[in-house]
Amino acid sequence: MEKLQPTDDYAKFDPEWYLTNYVGTEEASINMRTDLTIYHQFFTQNNIRGKRLLDVGTGPSIHTLLSASNHVDEIILSDYTPQNRQYLENWLNGKTSHPKMMVDFVTSLEGRTVTAEEKENEIRQKVKGILHIDITSEQPLGRDYDGELFDVIITSYCFEAAVTDVPGYKRCIENVSRLLKKGGYLIIGVCLEGDTYQVGEFAYPTMNITKEQVDKAMKESGYEIIASDQIQGTPVDAQFQDFKSYYFFVGK
Numbered sequence: 452m453e454k455l456q457p458t459d460d461y462a463k464f465d466p467e468w469y470l471t472n473y474v475g476t477e478e479a480s481i482n483m484r485t486d487l488t489i490y491h492q493f494f495t496q497n498n499i500r501g502k503r504l505l506d507v508g509t510g511p512s513i514h515t516l517l518s519a520s521n522h523v524d525e526i527i528l529s530d531y532t533p534q535n536r537q538y539l540e541n542w543l544n545g546k547t548s549h550p551k552m553m554v555d556f557v558t559s560l561e562g563r564t565v566t567a568e569e570k571e572n573e574i575r576q577k578v579k580g581i582l583h584i585d586i587t588s589e590q591p592l593g594r595d596y597d598g599e600l601f602d603v604i605i606t607s608y609c610f611e612a613a614v615t616d617v618p619g620y621k622r623c624i625e626n627v628s629r630l631l632k633k634g635g636y637l638i639i640g641v642c643l644e645g646d647t648y649q650v651g652e653f654a655y656p657t658m659n660i661t662k663e664q665v666d667k668a669m670k671e672s673g674y675e676i677i678a679s680d681q682i683q684g685t686p687v688d689a690q691f692q693d694f695k696s697y698y699f700f701v702g703k
């Protein structure tokens with residue numbers, strides 16, 4: 452990684468830089484295709500279905516929804532930072548599009564023939580809200596949230612960015628789980644054994660956590676892991692972040 456300014460200030464998080472560099476380039480797409488293949492397999496092979504899905508810490512990227520949206524009726528997006536929520540509003544209103552090669556990639560996994568625009572519009576129709584969330588709070592969606600629980604909660608690379616230690620990671624699982632119906636699915640993608648990731652000129656901290664620590668936190672929070680996959684970091688990732696591997700799982 453180049454010399455960057457350390458910060459934990461999410462007011463400085465640049466959605467455009469993040470989406471372009473982690474999702475929108477040919478180079479980034481090598482890693483992103485792996486994430487998308489894993490999510491596709493999770494949903495199709497485990498018969499995951501539900502009415503309502505919450506995406507926690509969506510950031511500017513709807514990649515987690517590309518497969519998920521086929522398996523639910525309603526979707527709520529959420530993020531901590533106003534600029535990410537604004538970015539998602541612009542996407543929802545059709546002012547921006549998710550990187551086309553990634554949408555097309557998932558369409559090809561599904562064996563469908565819809566265009567990227569049609570697929571994005573299908574997802575947009577299911578999005579019923581973009582909410583502020585703070586996963587460090589016992590009421591992550593705030594006191595005014597109407598309380599309707601979710602059948603599926605999905606979150607990618609978020610908890611480890613929001614807390615600094617393993618007990619904090621476990622509290623995020625517990626806080627978010629208050630929003631999940633009993634018997635629902637919690638699907639997580641987590642960066643393992645690294646300390647930092649780049650957004651523009653800034654280096655954001657992440658907590659250094661192992662697969663064993665994540666599994667233990669899930670088990671202690673009452674989950675059984677019904678599907679999982681782990682991939683090693685690549686030289687492409689090393690350009691912007693320092694994680695050893697990435698772990699994806701479905702908790703029930």
Ligand SMILES: C[S@@+](CC[C@H](N)C(=O)[O-])C[C@H]1O[C@@H](n2cnc3c(N)ncnc32)[C@H](O)[C@@H]1O
Nearest residue numbers: 508509510512531532584585586607609612613
């Ligand atoms: C590394 S980005 C991941 C974005 C996206 N989910 C993805 O996979 O590309 C981390 C996200 O966590 C969000 N975040 C940071 N602190 C948070 C908190 N306390 N509660 C909820 N989200 C938070 C950030 O705004 C950012 O969008």
